[in-house]
Each structure stands twice: as structure tokens, then as C-alpha cells.
Amino acid sequence: MPTPDASTARTAIEAVYRNESRRVFATLVRLLGDFDVAEEALHDAFRAALEQWPQDGVPANPRAWLVSAGRFKAIDALRRRARFTSAEDHAEWIESIPDAARPPGSGEDIEDDRLRLIFTCCHPALPSDAQVALTLREVCGLTTEEIAQAFLLRPAALAQRIVRAKAKIRDARIPYQVPEADELRERLDAVLRVLYLVFNEGYSASSGDAVTRVDLSGEAIRLARLLADLLPDGEAFGLLGLMLLQESRRVARTSPDGELVRLDEQARSLWDHRQIAEGIACVERAFGVGTIGVYTLQAAIAATHAAAPHADETDWVRIVALYDLLLGADASPVVELNRAVAVAMRDGPQAGLALVEAILARGDLAGYHLAHAAKADLCLRLGRYDEARAAYARALALARQAPERRFLEQRLASLPA
Numbered sequence: 001m002p003t004p005d006a007s008t009a010r011t012a013i014e015a016v017y018r019n020e021s022r023r024v025f026a027t028l029v030r031l032l033g034d035f036d037v038a039e040e041a042l043h044d045a046f047r048a049a050l051e052q053w054p055q056d057g058v059p060a061n062p063r064a065w066l067v068s069a070g071r072f073k074a075i076d077a078l079r080r081r082a083r084f085t086s087a088e089d090h091a092e093w094i095e096s097i098p099d100a101a102r103p104p105g106s107g108e109d110i111e112d113d114r115l116r117l118i119f120t121c122c123h124p125a126l127p128s129d130a131q132v133a134l135t136l137r138e139v140c141g142l143t144t145e146e147i148a149q150a151f152l153l154r155p156a157a158l159a160q161r162i163v164r165a166k167a168k169i170r171d172a173r174i175p176y177q178v179p180e181a182d183e184l185r186e187r188l189d190a191v192l193r194v195l196y197l198v199f200n201e202g203y204s205a206s207s208g209d210a211v212t213r214v215d216l217s218g219e220a221i222r223l224a225r226l227l228a229d230l231l232p233d234g235e236a237f238g239l240l241g242l243m244l245l246q247e248s249r250r251v252a253r254t255s256p257d258g259e260l261v262r263l264d265e266q267a268r269s270l271w272d273h274r275q276i277a278e279g280i281a282c283v284e285r286a287f288g289v290g291t292i293g294v295y296t297l298q299a300a301i302a303a304t305h306a307a308a309p310h311a312d313e314t315d316w317v318r319i320v321a322l323y324d325l326l327l328g329a330d331a332s333p334v335v336e337l338n339r340a341v342a343v344a345m346r347d348g349p350q351a352g353l354a355l356v357e358a359i360l361a362r363g364d365l366a367g368y369h370l371a372h373a374a375k376a377d378l379c380l381r382l383g384r385y386d387e388a389r390a391a392y393a394r395a396l397a398l399a400r401q402a403p404e405r406r407f408l409e410q411r412l413a414s415l416p417a
Contacts, residue, residue, distance in 0.1 A: 006054035008058075009053040009054040009057070009058055010050070010054070012053065012058045012062070013046065013049050013050060013053060016049075016062045016063070016066070017046060020062065020063050020066070021042065021046075021141060022114075022138075022139060022140065022141045023063060023113070023114060024042060024045065024063055024066045024067055024070065025038055025039065025042050025117075025138070025141075026113040026114045026116070026117040026139075027067050027113045028041050028042055028067060028070050028071065028074070029113070029116075029117055029120075029138075029176060030113050030116060030176055031067070031071050032071070032074050033176065034170070035138060035166050035169070036166065037074055037077075037078075038070075038074075040074070040077070041070035041071065041073050041074035041077075042066075042070055044069070044070060044073035044074070044077075045066040045067070045069040045070035045073060046066065048069045048073065049062075049065070049066065049069070112178070112230070114139070114223070114226060115178055115226060115227065115230055115231075116176050116177055116178055117138060117139055117176070118135065118139055118191055118194075118223060118227070119177070119178050119179060119187055119191060120169060120174060120175075120176050120177075121134040121135040121138055121139055121165075121194075122135060122187065122190040122191045122194050123169070123174050123187070123190075124186060124187065124190055125168060125172055125174060126165050126168055126169075127165075128190075128193075129161065130161050130162070130164065130165040130168075131165075131190060131194050132194050132197050132198070133147055133158055133161050133162050133165070134162055134165045134166070135194050135195075135198065136198060136216075137162055139219075139223065140198065140215075140216070140219045142215075142216075144158055144159050144162065178231075184231070188231065188233060188235075188236070189235075191227065192227075192235055192236065192239050192295065195220050195223055195224050195227070195239060196220075196239060196295065198216055198219065198220040198223075199216070199217050199220035199221065199224075199243050199246075201216050202214065202215065202216025202217030202218070202219070202220060203217045203243075203246050203247065203250070214250070217243070217247055217250070218247075220243060221240070221243045221244065221247060224236070224239050224240040224243055225240055227240075228240045228282070232289075233289070234286045234287075234289030234291060234292070234293065234296060235286070235293040235294075235295050235296060237282045237283075237285045237286040237289065237296070238282070238283065238286040238292075238293060238295035238296030238297075238298075238299045239295040239299070240279075240282045241278075241279040241280070241281075241282030241283040241286060241296070241299035241302075241303070242279070242295055242296075242298050242299035242302055243279075244275045244276070244278050244279035244282065245275070245276060245279035245280070245283075245299060245302035245303055245305075245306055246302055247272070247275055248271050248272040248273070248275035248276045248279065248306065249263070249266060249271055249272075250272075251270045251271075251272070252266035252267050252268070252270040252271055253266065254403065258403060259403060259406060259407065260403045260404060260406070260407040263305070263311070264311035265311075266311075268309065268310070271306070276306045279299065279302070279303065279306070280303050280306065280307075282299065283296065283299045283300055283303050286299065287300075292325075293329065294326060294329050294330045297322055297325055297326040297329065298326065300322050301319055301322045301323065301326070304318050304319050304322070305319075314345070316342055316345045316346040317346060319342045319345075319346075320339065320342045320343055320346050323335065323338060323339035323342055324339070326339075327339060333359055333362075333364035333365050333368075334365070334368070336355075336359055337356065337359055337365060337368075337370070337371055337374060339355070340352050340355035340356045340359065340374070341356075341374055343355060344378055344381075349378045349381040349382050350382060352374075352378050353375065353378040353379065353382065356371065356374050356375045356378060357375065359371065360372075360375065367398060368398070369394075369395040369396075369397075369398035369399040369404070369408075370395070372391045372392075372394040372395035372398065373391070373392065373395040373408065375387075375391040376388045376389075376391035376392040376395060376411065379391060380411075380415070385415050385416050388415060389412065389415050392408055392411050392412045392415070393412065395408050396408040396409065396412065
């Protein structure tokens with residue numbers, strides 16, 4: 001049976017691993033210059049902590065202790081390899097590792113290290129799908145299996161994607177740094193897009209038993225906040241505002257037994273008004289910075305929903321106007337679908353249904369379950385029950401998330417005969 005001190009130390013190690021491991025990893029990448037070497041050093045550092053902290057006590061700065069331990073463990077491993085292989089590149093590598101004159105992982109470096117890691121994972125030389133996978137793996141710390149499940153891929157295929165991305169970074173000598181000002185705009189767009197995709201997967205999981213994945217949405221918000229703090233930019237503030245406003249509704253989006261609750265039926269008292277206030281402040285700051293982009297416009301739409309005390313007080317005229325601007329900036333079928341739903345709320349279900357049917361007729365969203373669900377809802381409001389039944393059935397056939405499937409099944413069962 002473990003002693004009280006050993007038990008306390010193990011609890012502390014588990015908490016540090018959960019909260020700090022990816023920060024430690026980011027600094028080790030900077031010090032060691034290689035993803036795989038840094039990952040091995042991270043695990044060696046935590047193994048050392050499991051051996052020493054129960055005896056010596058938890059250090060005052062666990063993060064700095066782990067970075068130092070990981071760095072020394074990595075140097076020892078590289079020296080052993082150099083001794084056995086007589087490889088000059090190992091010797092050069094060891095010489096290139098920065099010394100620890102200043103405690104590695106100190107506060108002034110640590111968040112910059114996280115930012116460097118994000119920009120490295122989102123380098124434009126990497127394919128977009130590899131950027132997302134690498135960010136989730138190396139920045140967020142998700143396992144290959146978790147990422148594969150989230151994006152409906154085979155783990156082996158995803159693992160190869162990550163391996164190729166790391167090889168590209170190594171072979172192309174992609175620098176581990178925040179880009180210079182002349183490159184920042186292009187690189188920042190890629191980072192924002194990846195964080196947006198990570199948040200969306202967390203806010204509305206593409207498959208599985210839960211509507212949301214709090215680990216993903218929470219990590220995306222934390223990284224977006226870091227990005228906005230260190231690189232103030234209108235779209236960075238817009239994306240952070242969008243995430244906060246969407247996340248503010250998370251608790252209200254499901255019933256106590258895990259069933260999906262529509263926006264107009266949510267208990268707005270459950271919304272997180274602290275997040276709403278911060279999100280609206282981000283939107284206001286984004287509008288004051290300069291060029292208005294797609295994330296800021298989406299955040300403004302979310303802020304309009306958040307400002308309505310009740311669903312029937314929503315300013316649909318403003319929302320349609322914002323969707324008009326968004327469609328001009330991002331002419332995607334999903335934006336067009338969302339605008340059609342807003343038009344239905346402003347002008348009536350017949351006007352919205354005409355727009356939704358036109359989108360489906362083009363085939364753009366034929367495989368998107370929410371497009372068929374939107375058509376079904378509008379047909380239901382118009383009393384066209386046979387068409388609603390067919391559209392709900394099509395949406396159900398396409399949906400992969402368990403709560404959404406149960407919601408659609410309930411809608412189908414409630415239709416008049």
C-alpha cells in the first residue's frame with residue numbers, strides 16, 4: 001500500500017501531466033529540435049518524477065523540473081547513441097542543444113514555445129489535413145486513435161499522415177518559430193483555420209455518443225486566447241469571440257440525460273454569461289481593429305443570438321444581414337444553408353424552404369445531414385408531412401452522432417400519420 005507521501009506525489013504527477021505535459025513538450029521541442037526526441041524526453045522526465053518526487057517531494061516549479069529532467073535525459077540518450085554509432089551528426093546535435101543557464105520552461109518562454117509549436121504544425125508546406133492532425137497530436141496531446149475516431153479515419157492511415165508531416169518538417173528544415181511580419185498573415189490564416197476545425201469537432205462532434213467533446217473545444221479556446229494575447233489581430237479576436245459565444249451554450253445544448261436540445265428550446269439561464277460577456281468584448285475589439293473577416297462575422301451572428309433574452313426576441317433582420325456579408329466573404333454551401341434558415345425565421349418557412357431546396361437541387365449538400373434536417377423542419381412547419389418524413393429519414397441515414405440520431409428518430413416518430 002503506498003505511503004501518504006507517495007500517494008500525494010502520484011496525485012500531483014497525474015495533475016501536472018494532465019495540465020502541463022503539452023507545455024513541457026513544446027519547450028522540449030524548442031530545446032531538442034525534434035518532435036520524436038522531445039516526446040521520448042517527455043516520457044523519460046515523467047518516469048523520473050515517478051521515481052524521485054515520492055522521495056524528495058514535489059518541486060516548487062514542477063514544469064521547470066520536468067523540462068530540465070527531459071533535456072538531460074535526451075542528452076544522455078544522444079551521447080549513448082553517438083558512442084555506439086560513432087555518428088558525427090549526434091555529436092553536432094548535442095552541441096546545438098541550448099544550455100540551461102536560464103531555467104528552461106520559465107514563464108517568459110513557455111507560452112512563446114506553445115505559439116512556436118502551433119505555427120510549426122500549421123506551416124503552409126504541410127497539407128491542410130496534416131496540419132490538423134499534427135496540431136491535435138502534438139499541441140493538444142490527443143492520441144492517434146482519438147484523432148482518427150474524430151475524423152472517421154483508420155488509425156494506421158492517420159499515423160502515416162503524422163509521420164509524413166514530421167518528416168517534412170525535419171527534411172525541409174521548417175523553423176520552429178513564429179514567422180516574421182511579412183509571412184505572418186498567410187501563416188496566421190492557416191493557424192486560425194486549424195483552431196476553428198479543432199473547436200468545431202469539439203463543439204459538435206462528428207460521431208460518437210456525445211454531442212460535444214469538451215477536451216477539444218476547451219483546448220481550442222485556450223490556444224485561441226493565447227494567439228490573441230501574443231498576436232493581436234482582428235480575426236484572432238473574432239475567432240476567440242466565436243468560440244466563447246458558442247461554448248457558452250454547451251451546458252444547455254443537451255438535456256440531463258444527454259438528449260439534444262435545439263437553440264430555440266434551450267434554457268438560456270444555463271448559458272454561461274461570463275463567456276458571453278468576454279465573447280462580445282472580443283467581437284467589439286475585432287470590429288475595431290480593421291478588416292472584418294469570416295470569423296468576426298460568425299462571432300457577430302453568435303453575439304446577436306446571445307443578446308436575445310428569449311428565442312422569439314432574436315433580431316433575425318440583423319442575422320440575415322450578417323449572413324449576407326458572410327456569404328460575400330465565404331460563398332460556401334453551409335453558409336448559404338445557415339442563411340436560408342435565418343431567412344425562414346425572418347420571412348416565413350416557405351421563403352426559407354425555397355432556398356434550401358435550391359441548395360439541395362445543386363447537389364452541394366446532398367450528403368450533409370443538417371441540410372436535410374433543415375428541409376424537414378421547414379416542411380413540418382408548412383404541414384407538408386410526407387416531405388418532412390422523407391427528409392428526416394434522409395438526415396437520419398446520414399447522421400453519425402448518437403444524440404443527433406435519437407433526436408431525428410424522435411422527430412420522425414412525432415409526425416402526424
